[in-house]
Amino acid sequence: MNQVFMFDALREATDEEMEKDSSVFILGEDVGHYGGSYKVTKDLHSKYGDLRVLDTPIAENSFMGMAIGSAITGLRPIVEGMNMSFLLLAFNQISNNAGMLRYTSGGNFKIPIVIRGPGGVGKQLGAEHSQRLEAYFQAIPGLKIVACSTPYNAKGLLKSAIRDDNPVIFFEHVLLYNLKENLPDYEYFLPLDKVELVRKGKDVTIVTYSRMRHHVIQAVDKLVKEGYDPEVLDLISLKPIDIMSIGNSLSKTHKLIIVEECMKTGGIAAEIIAQINDNWFDQLDAPIIRLSSQDIPTPYNGTLEKATVIHPEQIMKAVKSLVNI
Amino acid sequence: MSDNIILPSRLYDNSIVDYETMLNLYQDMLLGRNFEDMCAQMYYRGKMFGFVHLYNGQEAVSTGVIKALDNTDYVCSTYRDHVHALSKGVPASLVMAELFGKETGCSHGRGGSMHIFSAPHNFLGGFAFIGEGIPVATGAAFQSVYRSQVLNESKAIRVTACFFGDGTSNNGQFFECLNMAVLWKLPIIFIVENNQWAIGMAHNRSSSSPEIHKKAASFGLPGIEVDGMDVLAVRKVACQAIHRARQGEGPTLIEALTYRFRGHSLADPDELRSRQEKEAWLARDPITSFKNYLLSNSITNQSIIAEINAKVKKEVDNAIEFALSSPEPEVKDLKRYLFAEDL
Numbered sequence: 001m002n003q004v005f006m007f008d009a010l011r012e013a014t015d016e017e018m019e020k021d022s023s024v025f026i027l028g029e030d031v032g033h034y035g036g037s038y039k040v041t042k043d044l045h046s047k048y049g050d051l052r053v054l055d056t057p058i059a060e061n062s063f064m065g066m067a068i069g070s071a072i073t074g075l076r077p078i079v080e081g082m083n084m085s086f087l088l089l090a091f092n093q094i095s096n097n098a099g100m101l102r103y104t105s106g107g108n109f110k111i112p113i114v115i116r117g118p119g120g121v122g123k124q125l126g127a128e129h130s131q132r133l134e135a136y137f138q139a140i141p142g143l144k145i146v147a148c149s150t151p152y153n154a155k156g157l158l159k160s161a162i163r164d165d166n167p168v169i170f171f172e173h174v175l176l177y178n179l180k181e182n183l184p185d186y187e188y189f190l191p192l193d194k195v196e197l198v199r200k201g202k203d204v205t206i207v208t209y210s211r212m213r214h215h216v217i218q219a220v221d222k223l224v225k226e227g228y229d230p231e232v233l234d235l236i237s238l239k240p241i242d243i244m245s246i247g248n249s250l251s252k253t254h255k256l257i258i259v260e261e262c263m264k265t266g267g268i269a270a271e272i273i274a275q276i277n278d279n280w281f282d283q284l285d286a287p288i289i290r291l292s293s294q295d296i297p298t299p300y301n302g303t304l305e306k307a308t309v310i311h312p313e314q315i316m317k318a319v320k321s322l323v324n325i
Numbered sequence: 326m327s328d329n330i331i332l333p334s335r336l337y338d339n340s341i342v343d344y345e346t347m348l349n350l351y352q353d354m355l356l357g358r359n360f361e362d363m364c365a366q367m368y369y370r371g372k373m374f375g376f377v378h379l380y381n382g383q384e385a386v387s388t389g390v391i392k393a394l395d396n397t398d399y400v401c402s403t404y405r406d407h408v409h410a411l412s413k414g415v416p417a418s419l420v421m422a423e424l425f426g427k428e429t430g431c432s433h434g435r436g437g438s439m440h441i442f443s444a445p446h447n448f449l450g451g452f453a454f455i456g457e458g459i460p461v462a463t464g465a466a467f468q469s470v471y472r473s474q475v476l477n478e479s480k481a482i483r484v485t486a487c488f489f490g491d492g493t494s495n496n497g498q499f500f501e502c503l504n505m506a507v508l509w510k511l512p513i514i515f516i517v518e519n520n521q522w523a524i525g526m527a528h529n530r531s532s533s534s535p536e537i538h539k540k541a542a543s544f545g546l547p548g549i550e551v552d553g554m555d556v557l558a559v560r561k562v563a564c565q566a567i568h569r570a571r572q573g574e575g576p577t578l579i580e581a582l583t584y585r586f587r588g589h590s591l592a593d594p595d596e597l598r599s600r601q602e603k604e605a606w607l608a609r610d611p612i613t614s615f616k617n618y619l620l621s622n623s624i625t626n627q628s629i630i631a632e633i634n635a636k637v638k639k640e641v642d643n644a645i646e647f648a649l650s651s652p653e654p655e656v657k658d659l660k661r662y663l664f665a666e667d668l
Binding site: 057068069141142 | 502
């Protein structure tokens with residue numbers, strides 16, 4: 001066991017998979033000589049060379065399509081979005097050719113591509129660098145979407161994503177790269193489609209993902225001292241939602257709070273609530289509470305930016321509104 | 326469109342094309358034409374639906390380029406893809422069945438006219454959006470280089486032929502991919518089928534610099550203009566480009582000047598193009614010209630031509646029969662093919 005930064009955990013996962021399978025390669029802006037804007041690909045270029053750690057020109061839609069073309073002809077590309085927001089430029093290729101090409105071709109081709117990079121609200125990076133695209137991508141058929149939140153799950157999930165034969169969008173968070181955690185020395189994989197049980201409890205189910213997991217933990221630490229017993233699930237898989245695990249937890253607690261960083265409108269929580277309504281409605285003792293970011297572009301000013309996302313105080317308040325102890 | 330229609334000169338060069346190949350070229354163009362004519366018939370009889378974009382008039386480009394490729398080379402097309410698929414060897418029956426939406430179609434009825442795909446024939450699609458196939462083709466070419474340089478596979482470099490139209494030459498993906506193809510010396514041939522029109526938009530009205538092949542110079546690759554109604558001329562420049570690519574010298578841009586005899590799609594009333602313009606191009610029908618060339622130079626005779634005509638007619642008739650008698654996909658298979666696990 002040794003303490004590993006999140007960005008190193010991602011790098012280790014990438015390095016291990018590239019070593020094992022020479023059809024795996026990385027492409028993106030500044031992944032090579034520069035080592036990646038968040039150091040995820042540091043030193044990989046000197047180990048694997050120009051073609052396997054490919055520095056691309058600034059042409060997101062085209063290099064995304066190029067990655068897809070290489071995937072359908074037998075390679076396994078990992079595309080790094082320098083910031084996931086930039087992938088808005090690649091929406092055409094991600095929707096039509098990553099998500100839909102296998103189906104539209106009647107199964108002629110498979111697209112084993114991983115699209116990864118940092119998203120989320122950072123520290124005063126301005127609206128365009130503070131985007132959350134998970135809600136935009138979640139409706140695209142044919143995609144898998146995961147969000148890592150700790151060095152441990154980042155490594156295990158990225159390895160699984162690289163081995164998956166389907167297109168996987170892999171969300172990291174700008175503010176989590178310097179998290180440190182003990183990682184096992186042995187090789188491990190984590191499933192792309194299951195929640196992570198963060199804390200077992202019985203009062204209320206709190207479902208969250210990415211950076212908000214840490215705000216939930218901060219809130220829960222305080223709540224536990226006051227006698228509350230929340231169950232915390234980290235979604236991990238944003239598409240498909242592991243609704244079974246959420247439903248099973250709900251069958252125990254009968255109360256649900258969802259804490260997300262995407263905008264409220266049409267967000268991940270909105271989808272979960274709809275799915276709970278479909279098959280788990282009877283388990284609810286109260287309406288589901290969703291705590292989401294405001295439906296506004298992220299302002300530059302620090303106080304305003306803080307007011308855009310959810311913080312532990314709001315999570316505590318929501319729990320107390322649902323649970324009587 | 327101006328009254329001065331300047332037509333490129335013809336250049337026939339039969340020095341390197343043998344007899345067998347000549348007949349194959351003729352047969353391939355004829356198959357393309359007959360197939361598309363049959364599509365029009367079937368569409369109006371309610372057997373195929375949606376947006377169907379026919380290739381009539383452009384056969385010399387498909388045949389000229391694709392018949393110079395090996396089976397292991399890749400072709401990437403657009404929504405005007407039926408004839409590219411046929412030239413690449415996708416059986417007419419599988420393409421027709423796809424157009425009829427049948428389970429036996431090359432895309433199992435999930436794609437339709439604009440989404441012809443065939444992995445066994447290295448036919449990479451079939452794309453509805455302008456330009457979106459160009460990066461995919463660039464990726465296939467990158468894969469060729471990767472296999473050779475990283476995976477150390479010693480087989481010959483597989484070349485990718487990427488087709489698109491004049492309208493697409495104003496799209497960002499075109500320029501972005503020209504840049505990357507030259508940067509990494511990718512074995513790709515970009516073929517612009519300049520048929521002068523993007524639905525109702527005349528090329529000169531949308532392009533500040535209408536001579537598309539000249540744009541290649543800005544990126545550092547050769548840009549060749551060719552008479553797209555002359556199958557031997559197209560084949561000649563295609564062979565040169567393929568050779569370049571296989572030698573590791575990188576990409577080529579070929580601008581084939583051609584014309585579509587029908588509207589943009591079967592839904593297009595085609596009212597904007599003048600009768601005079603259409604007649605000028607119809608007079609240069611690539612199949613008629615090539616047939617006349619073969620006959621007047623005594624390369625072959627009328628009875629061989631008649632044999633080929635009959636053979637092609639039979640092939641298309643068989644394709645119709647196959648498509649008509651094939652089953653529809655079942656609704657229980659609605660979600661099949663979504664993920665790699667769904668076989």
